[in-house]
Structure formats: structure tokens, C-alpha cells
Amino acid sequence: xxxxxxxxxxxxxxxxxxxxxxxxxxxxxxxxxxxxxxxxxxxxxxxxxxxxxxxxxxxxxxxxxxxxxxxxxxxxxxxxxxxxxxxxxxxxxxxxxxxxxxxxxxxxxxxxxxxxxxxxxxxxxxxxxxxxxxxxxxxxxxxxxxxxxxxxxxxxxxxxxxxxxxxxxxxxxxxxxxxxxxxxxxxxxxxxxxxxxxxxxxxxxxxxxxxxxxxxxxxxxxxxxxxxxxxxxxxxxxxxxxxxxxxxxxxxxxxxxxxxxxxxxxxxxx
Amino acid sequence: xxxxxxxxxxxxxxxxxxxxxxxxxxxxxxxxxxxxxxxxxxxxxxxxxxxxxxxxxxxxxxxxxxxxxxxxxxxxxxxxxxxxxxxxxxxxxxxxxxxxxxxxxxxxxxxxxxxxxxxxxxxxxxxxxxxxxxxxxxxxxxxxxxxxxxxx
Amino acid sequence: xxxxxxxxxxxxxxxxxxxxxxxxxxxxxxxxxxxxxxxxxxxxxxxxxxxxxxxxxxxxxxxxxxxxxxxxxxxxxxxxxxxxxxxxxxxxxxxxxxxxxxxxxxxxxxxxxxxxxxxxxxxxxxxxxxxxxxxxxxxxxxxxxxxxxxxxxxxxxxxxxxxxxxxxxxxxxxxxxxxxxxxxxxxxxxxxxxxxxxxxxxxxxxxxxxxxxxxxxxxxxxxxxxxxxxxxxxxxxxxxxxxxxxxxxxxxxxxxxxxxxxxxxxxxxxxxxxxxxxxxxxxxxxxxxxxxxxxxxxxxxxxxxxxxxxxxxxxxxxxxxxxxxxxxxxxxxxxxxxxxxxxxxxxxxxxxxxxxxxxxxxxxxxxxxxxxxxxxxxxxxxxxxx
Numbered sequence: 184x185x186x187x188x189x190x191x192x193x194x195x196x197x198x199x200x201x202x203x204x205x206x207x208x209x210x211x212x213x214x215x216x217x218x219x220x221x222x223x224x225x226x227x228x229x230x231x232x233x234x235x236x237x238x239x240x241x242x243x244x245x246x247x248x249x250x251x252x253x254x255x256x257x258x259x260x261x262x263x264x265x266x267x268x269x270x271x272x273x274x275x276x277x278x279x280x281x282x283x284x285x286x287x288x289x290x291x292x293x294x295x296x297x298x299x300x301x302x303x304x305x306x307x308x309x310x311x312x313x314x315x316x317x318x319x320x321x322x323x324x325x326x327x328x329x330x331x332x333x334x335x336x337x338x339x340x341x342x343x344x345x346x347x348x349x350x351x352x353x354x355x356x357x358x359x360x361x362x363x364x365x366x367x368x369x370x371x372x373x374x375x376x377x378x379x380x381x382x383x384x385x386x387x388x389x390x391x392x393x394x395x396x397x398x399x400x401x402x403x404x405x406x407x408x409x410x411x412x413x414x415x416x417x418x419x420x421x422x423x424x425x426x427x428x429x430x431x432x433x434x435x436x437x438x439x440x441x442x443x444x445x446x447x448x449x450x451x452x453x
Numbered sequence: 454x455x456x457x458x459x460x461x462x463x464x465x466x467x468x469x470x471x472x473x474x475x476x477x478x479x480x481x482x483x484x485x486x487x488x489x490x491x492x493x494x495x496x497x498x499x500x501x502x503x504x505x506x507x508x509x510x511x512x513x514x515x516x517x518x519x520x521x522x523x524x525x526x527x528x529x530x531x532x533x534x535x536x537x538x539x540x541x542x543x544x545x546x547x548x549x550x551x552x553x554x555x556x557x558x559x560x561x562x563x564x565x566x567x568x569x570x571x572x573x574x575x576x577x578x579x580x581x582x583x584x585x586x587x588x589x590x591x592x593x594x595x596x597x598x599x600x601x602x603x604x605x
Numbered sequence: 606x607x608x609x610x611x612x613x614x615x616x617x618x619x620x621x622x623x624x625x626x627x628x629x630x631x632x633x634x635x636x637x638x639x640x641x642x643x644x645x646x647x648x649x650x651x652x653x654x655x656x657x658x659x660x661x662x663x664x665x666x667x668x669x670x671x672x673x674x675x676x677x678x679x680x681x682x683x684x685x686x687x688x689x690x691x692x693x694x695x696x697x698x699x700x701x702x703x704x705x706x707x708x709x710x711x712x713x714x715x716x717x718x719x720x721x722x723x724x725x726x727x728x729x730x731x732x733x734x735x736x737x738x739x740x741x742x743x744x745x746x747x748x749x750x751x752x753x754x755x756x757x758x759x760x761x762x763x764x765x766x767x768x769x770x771x772x773x774x775x776x777x778x779x780x781x782x783x784x785x786x787x788x789x790x791x792x793x794x795x796x797x798x799x800x801x802x803x804x805x806x807x808x809x810x811x812x813x814x815x816x817x818x819x820x821x822x823x824x825x826x827x828x829x830x831x832x833x834x835x836x837x838x839x840x841x842x843x844x845x846x847x848x849x850x851x852x853x854x855x856x857x858x859x860x861x862x863x864x865x866x867x868x869x870x871x872x873x874x875x876x877x878x879x880x881x882x883x884x885x886x887x888x889x890x891x892x893x894x895x896x897x898x899x900x901x902x903x904x905x906x907x908x909x910x911x912x913x914x915x916x917x918x919x920x921x922x923x924x925x926x927x928x929x930x931x932x933x934x935x936x937x938x939x940x941x942x943x944x945x946x947x948x949x950x951x952x953x954x955x956x957x958x959x960x961x962x963x964x965x966x967x968x969x970x971x972x973x974x975x976x977x978x979x980x981x982x983x984x985x986x987x988x989x990x991x
Contacts, residue, residue: 369872370682428867435867439860442474443853448467450849478859482657488685489661 207236216250217258218242228313245269245277274304284390292394303329317389319344342397347388350404354385357411360418368421377417381410498525501596508596511538519554524599530554530561531590531597532572539572540590540599546576546583561585630844633836634819637715638847642819644708646851647858651701652807654862655739658694659796666746668792670785673748674876681873692866698740700862702891705736713943716931717820721829723922725813728806730918735803740889742795745788753877754886756791757783758896765904782879815843824929885961894950897957900976914946 206212213219213235219226234240242250247264249257259265269277279286286305289295294302308325309317322340330336361378365371388403502509502522509522509531519532521543530543532554541561545552550565560577561570568579575584588599613619634642665684667676680687709729712718718726745756760783764774779786821830830838841847888896899907917925926939933940956977963972963982971979 369870370688373678373682432864432867435860435863438474438477439856442471442856445467445471445474446849446853446856448463449471450846452464452467453846453849474856478856485686485689486657486661489687489690490664491685493683 205236207239210235210239211241211251216241217253217255218248218250221255225312228310232310232312232314233316234314271300271304274306278305282390285393288390288399289393291399292396294395319347339395343392343395343400346397346400346404347392350385350388350407353408353411354382357381357414357418361414364418364421367425371417371421374414374417377410377414381407381414384410498523500525500598500600501593502529502531502599510596511592514538517556519556521551521553522597526588526599526601529588529599530585531599532561534572538590538592538597540588541570541572541574542586542588545581546585547579547581552585629815631842632815632818632832633840633842634847635821635830635835636839637822638819638840640850640854641711641715642847643851643854644704644711645814647854648701648704648708649807649811650855650858651697651704651862652803654859655694655697655701656800658690658697659800661690662694663796668746668788670748670788670877673746673788674873677747677749677873681870688870689866692869692871693862695871696862696865696869698743699890700858700865701736702740704858705733709733710947714933714940715820715822716933716936718922719820719926719929719931720825720922722813722817722820725810725817726922727919728810728813730915732803732806732810733918734915735799735806737891739795739799739803740891742791742799744889745783745791746795747873748788748877749874750877750883751872751874751886753783753879754882755888756787758886759888759892760787762899762904762908765908767905784879819843820931822931824931826929887957890954890958893957894953897953897960897977900960 213226213230216226219229229235229242234244242248243263246269247266248259249263252258252263257263259267275286275289282305289305296302307328308321322344326336326340357378361371361375365375384403385407388400388407391399391403502520502524504513504520504522509520514520514531514533516533519530521528521530523529526542528543528551530541530552532539532541541552543551545563545565545568547563547566547568550563552561552563552568552570555562558569559571561572561574563569563579563581566580568581569577570581570585571577573584574587576582587602589602591598591600610619662680665676665680665687667673677691680691682688684690712726712729741759744759745752756778760774760778763777764770766773775781777787777790778784779790818829818832818835821835823830836842887893895907895911898910901907921939926936928936928939930936956973959973959979960975960977961973963970965971970982972982973979
């Protein structure tokens with residue numbers, strides 16, 4: 184099977200690579216993953232997921248086993264760590280190997296007890312094989328799986344979405360103002376770290392949303408707003424300095440004009 | 454116009470203002486240069502003593518040993534005595550050299566012109582007239598903290 | 606004041622010297638002297654400002670590969686008025702080149718370089734070389750990517766001269782690649798050797814101008830008008846009459862310089878990295894013609910063109926244009942040659958400026974290739990190719 188692996192590495196650089204669909208650089212083509220021979224539906228979904236496209240994960244990262252082993256018995260042998268379909272209670276732990284933050288806050292929230300079959304697990308909202316980037320829009324559909332028509336839940340979802348969306352808009356506004364001013368005042372690049380820091384503070388809210396607790400989210404947003412305000416002060420100072428320099432130019436030319444006038448007067452006196 | 458004789462006072466005014474313009478230009482340059490050259494406010498320094506390789510610790514001073522470090526209070530000499538640490542300003546009041554502890558003589562000595570002080574900072578000998586200032590020294594987990602000695 | 610003067614006069618007999626100075630300062634110029642004759646004074650002012658800002662920059666600049674960039678950044682953003690000082694120095698360098706070229710054109714068209722003023726002209730050509738040397742060495746000092754790679758490219762060219770080329774380059778940059786050693790050399794040349802040469806040459810240039818007076822428009826085989834004749838002919842004394850015009854030009858020049866420095870601060874990019882070349886490295890605008898020429902002709906030829914041009918300028922009053930005529934209309938061949946050469950150089954500069962860029966002219970996007978030739982760019986969904 185080594186030639187297959189070699190092929191997997193070489194193929195993206197050959198003309199044939201275009202026919203294979205989107206195989207990310209360095210990733211194994213999905214058709215070379217033997218699991219998909221039987222689990223073709225899962226394979227098709229997984230091929231579109233961010234885990235395959237960007238994460239360079241394969242089946243074994245959650246299920247164990249050896250996805251590049253053609254013999255089904257050997258691929259699922261005990262020494263490969265094969266676990267098959269994870270137990271419902273164990274899903275959060277698998278996801279938490281990489282996504283520890285969301286798992287930690289999820290445990291604080293109303294959906295916490297993973298053993299309770301009435302509660303959702305990670306994959307209820309984020310899907311199991313077709314995992315895509317999580318956005319606020321996910322809440323529109325995912326919450327309705329269980330809470331369809333529940334006005335209180337719909338209202339709460341809207342509050343969360345609006346609060347986060349507005350904070351993001353404030354970040355984008357700060358970023359675009361920073362960029363446009365940096366074009367004029369190159370020295371601002373030394374304060375770029377503050378802007379990046381503010382963005383990082385805002386991103387801390389992502390895991391916190393999993394607790395579905397408005398207070399926890401507000402903490403992050405308050406912290407972000409403080410940082411964003413500091414960035415705003417730096418930008419205000421830059422604009423102020425620029426304005427002061429403009430006035431200085433006006434002053435310089437008044438001085439020049441006065442002196443040239445005097446020189447002209449002097450010359451008429453000669 | 455140009456052939457009409459210029460009046461005296463106008464001539465003097467124009468000359469004076471032209472001179473003012475030249476003086477103003479030169480002042481502008483000189484003032485800018487002055488602002489440019491004005492020393493940046495020095496780092497306030499720390500309350501903890503800093504040596505060549507970072508924060509100094511009480512362990513760095515052996516029995517009857519001493520150490521000199523920088524701090525917010527300037528250069529400070531710390532000497533270990535049987536009942537703890539004694540701190541003095543380390544800049545000689547004569548001409549600014551850095552003094553050192555001489556364990557053999559039990560005196561603080563300046564290598565430049567031979568000024569000698571006791572551990573109260575008082576001048577024992579040599580050209581210095583003003584005493585060194587005693588500072589309060591406390592040993593903390595982070596290092597040696599020096600603060601101005603409280604009056605009285 | 607009078608006593609101080611007396612003290613010195615008693616010992617050094619200054620009175621005759623003072624008289625000579627007065628006489629030369631008040632020497633009437635020919636009638637045709639006008640505003641165009643104030644550019645030399647503006648140059649002197651700009652050079653003075655460069656000296657002042659240069660000395661100030663030296664206070665905080667650290668000429669070592671490890672510290673140069675950070676020290677320039679500190680000057681720009683931490684030292685009070687540091688940004689203004691460096692911007693004034695940077696803009697001053699551009700204004701000096703512009704002013705020097707205009708000054709040279711004025712002297713050429715008025716025939717001022719002719720006998721008996723050949724020496725003044727030759728020293729002037731030397732000053733132009735010194736000014737360009739300042740630009741060349743000063744370009745490296747900020748030690749950012751543009752500075753570093755601009756210098757790499759510029760010092761690579763002389764290496765193409767057979768036999769002596771590689772050695773010359775190695776000697777110039779102090780090794781086989783632009784590095785710390787280069788910075789040290791360029792720094793010493795920029796802040797010590799060139800200023801020394803500049804001050805000596807400017808002094809001589811000024812002395813000769815005052816001593817010989819401003820050139821008349823007469824043929825060189827006619828006797829020069831005496832100062833008295835100039836005065837009778839409607840000419841004015843240099844001091845104070847012409848000096849007032851000079852002063853006005855100097856004030857305006859200063860205004861332009863300070864405004865540019867305030868409104869358009871000098872650039873400082875990212876630190877020099879010998880292991881990664883950024884895209885679009887080009888020299889200063891006044892080296893663009895030479896840079897572009899190197900793309901069309903063999904390097905050996907191209908590299909020798911700028912020194913050859915300076916040599917031609919030196920030879921201009923000595924061997925090339927020795928006719929007694931000063932009026933540009935009566936020496937058509939030299940004037941035509943001058944204009945054609947100027948247009949060619951300007952054209953090369955424009956091509957160099959345009960090369961390897963994409964610009965939109967009258968709604969059509971053109972990509973200018975390495976040789977400056979335009980190619981129409983297909984517009985794809987409003988997304989540029991570059």
C-alpha cells in the first residue's frame with residue numbers, strides 16, 4: 184500500500200489532481216481512505232468538513248482504527264485503538280481533545296449532563312461528519328431541533344446573536360479605521376498589537392457561548408470594549424497629531440508670507 | 454512709488470521686523486533642536502535592586518559581604534551585618550564615584566579620592582563633606598527592596 | 606561691539622579684509638540677473654538644513670546592522686520632533702537634487718559656465734557628484750528592506766565592469782555581500798567624508814562666484830563689463846538688492862521643506878533581511894534613468910554612463926563648447942544636444958518609474974513590463990492581476 188501513500192503525496196502536483204476534486208495539500212485523498220468503501224455516505228460528508236479540509240484529520244482521530252489499511256479486520260483490530268461509534272457520554276471528551284474551551288463551558292450550561300438522553304451533545308448542533316465552521320447562524324437551525332416554537336428560547340437566541348454580532352461589528356470598524364489611518368501614519372503599526380489583542384479578547388467569547396450564560400459572555404464583551412477603547416484613543420491621538428501638523432503648516436506659510444512681504448517692502452525702500 | 458523717498462520710521466520698522474523674522478527662523482530651528490535633544494525622562498527604576506544580571510537577592514550577599522545595585526533611589530550599597538542588611542546610597546558625595554564596602558577595615562570606601570564613611574553614612578576621612586544617605590532595606594521573595602528611610 | 610572690533614583689528618588688521626569683503630558683496634551684477642539667479646542661495650540654505658538635521662540624526666542613530674533600524678524607528682516615533690527631523694532630512698535630500706539640477710540648467714542656458722568661469726562650473730559638477738553620493742550612501746542608513754535591497758542592486762551594477770568590477774564592488778561594500786561592514790563604510794562616507802568635501806567645494810564655489818562676479822551676456826572674446834558699467838547699465842548690487850530676492854526664495858524653500866516634512870513623513874519599512882528580497886525594489890528617482898538604462902544596454906556600458914555624463918559636464922566648458930557665444934540661440938548645437946540628452950534621461954527615468962507597475966490610463970489598464978513597455982491588461986471581474 185506504500186505506493187498508494189506515495190501516490191497521495193504526488194497526485195496533487197500532477198495534471199490528474201484537478202479531477203480528484205478538492206484534496207487539500209498534504210491530505211490523503213478521500214478515495215484512498217478504505218473506511219469509505221463501506222461508509223461512503225460518511226466519507227462524502229467528511230470530505231467536505233473543515234476537519235478534512237483544514238484539520239488534516241482522518242476517521243481514526245475520533246473512531247480509532249487504521250483508515251489506510253484495506254483489510255477490514257486488520258483496520259479494526261484492537262491494537263489500532265478502534266472504538267467504532269463513540270458512546271453518547273464520551274463524545275464531549277473526544278471533541279475536547281482539541282476543543283477544550285467549548286467543552287469546559289458547555290459543562291457549565293443548561294445542557295450539561297451528557298448522560299441524559301434529553302440533552303444534546305456536541306454533534307447535535309455541530310454535526311458528526313460534516314463539521315463546518317461554527318457561526319452565529321448555526322443557532323437559527325440547531326436550537327429549533329428541540330425548542331421549535333419556544334418564544335423564550337427564540338428571544339434568548341436573538342439576544343445572544345445580536346450582542347455578539349454588534350461586538351464583532353465594533354471590531355471590524357476598529358480594524359478598518361486602523362487600516363485607513365495606518366496608511367497615513369505608519370507609526371501606528373507599533374500599536375497594531377493592541378488591535379490584535381482586542382480581537383483575541385473578543386474571540387475568548389467563542390467557548391463561553393457554550394454555557395449559554397449571558398453574564399459570562401458580557402464579561403468578555405466588556406473586556407473587549409475596554410481594549411477597543413484604548414485602540415480608539417491611540418487612533419484619536421494620531422488624528423489629532425495630524426490635525427496639529429496641518430495647523431503648523433498654515434503657521435509656517437503665514438510666517439513665510441509675512442517675511443516675503445517685508446523683504447518686498449525693504450526692496451522698495453532701497 | 455519706488456522713487457519717493459522712504460520715510461524714516463517705516464524704514465526702521467521694516468528693518469526691525471525683518472530682523473525679527475531672521476531671529477524667529479533661527480529660534481525655530483534652535484528650539485526644535487533643543488526639544489529633539491532634550492533627554493527622555495529616565496526610567497523610574499524599581500524599588501528592587503537590580504545588578505548586572507537582573508534582580509539581586511539576599512542570597513547574593515555572603516556573610517560580611519556586600520553588593521551594589523540600581524534602584525529607583527539610584528545606586529545603593531547593601532552590606533550584610535550580623536543583624537541583617539544595611540543600605541546606603543552608593544554614590545560618593547565628593548565627585549560621584551561608586552563606593553565599595555571594605556570588610557577588612559569595616560568602612561565604606563571610595564576608590565577615587567579616598568573618602569571613607571562608616572555604616573551610618575558619616576564621613577570618616579577624605580575629601581567628602583556630605584554623608585551618604587541610609588535607606589531602608591527589606592528582603593522579599595522577589596529580591597531586595599529599598600525604600601527611603603523614614604525620618605526619625 | 607566697536608571695542609571688540611578694535612581689539613581684533615589692532616592685532617589682525619581686519620580693515621582691508623573687511624573692505625575687500627564689502628566690495629565683493631556689493632559688486633553690482635549685470636542687468637539680466639533675475640529670480641532664476643536665487644536658486645544657488647536656496648541650495649545653500651537646504652545644505653545648511655541638511656547639516657543641522659544630519660547632525661541631530663547622528664545623535665541617536667546607531668550605525669550597526671543590529672541597531673540601525675531600531676534606532677531610526679526610535680527617532681521616528683519616540684524622540685520629540687524626531688519624525689520631523691528625519692522627514693526634513695529626507696525631503697531636503699530630494700529638494701537639493703531638484704534645486705541643483707535647476708541651478709545647473711540656469712547656468713547652462715545663460716552661458717555662465719564659459720570662460721573665465723570654467724572652474725566654478727567644474728566645482729559645481731563636483732558638487733553634483735557629491736550630492737548624488739550623499740543620496741547613494743544615505744539611502745542605506747535606515748537599514749530597512751528597501752534601503753538594503755536598493756543598495757544590493759545598486760552596488761551589483763559596478764561588478765559587471767571587467768577585471769576591476771568585482772574588486773571595486775567588494776571594496777565598496779566591504780565584503781562579498783551588503784552587510785554590517787557596508788553600513789559602517791557608507792556611514793563614514795555619508796557623515797564625514799562627503800560633508801568635508803562638500804564644505805570645501807561650496808566655499809570655493811561661493812568665493813569664485815563673488816570674486817569673479819555674475820557672468821554677463823557678452824561674448825567671451827569681448828571684455829567683461831566692469832562693476833561700474835553694470836551699475837550704469839541698470840544692474841543692481843548683490844547686497845542688499847539681490848540678497849533680498851535670495852532671502853525671499855530661501856523663505857519659500859524653507860516653507861516648502863517644512864510643509865513636506867510635516868505632511869508627508871519619511872518612510873520606514875520593515876527591518877533589512879538579507880534572506881528575503883521584497884518585490885518592486887527601485888532606487889531613488891534620481892538614479893532611475895541609470896537603473897532603467899541597465900535594462901537595455903550591456904551592464905558594462907550602462908554602469909559607465911553616469912560617470913561619463915559627469916565627465917562630459919566637466920569637459921563642457923573646456924573642450925565641448927568653447928565658442929565665444931553665450932546666448933543660447935547662437936550656440937544651437939550645444940543647446941540642442943543638451944535638450945535632447947535631458948529629454949532622453951527624463952524619458953529613461955519615466956520608463957524606470959513605470960516599469961513593473963500596472964496603471965490605468967483613460968479607462969484601460971496597462972501593465973508596464975521590465976523595459977517599461979505597456980501591455981493591455983484584460984480586466985477580470987474588477988480584480989487586478991497585480
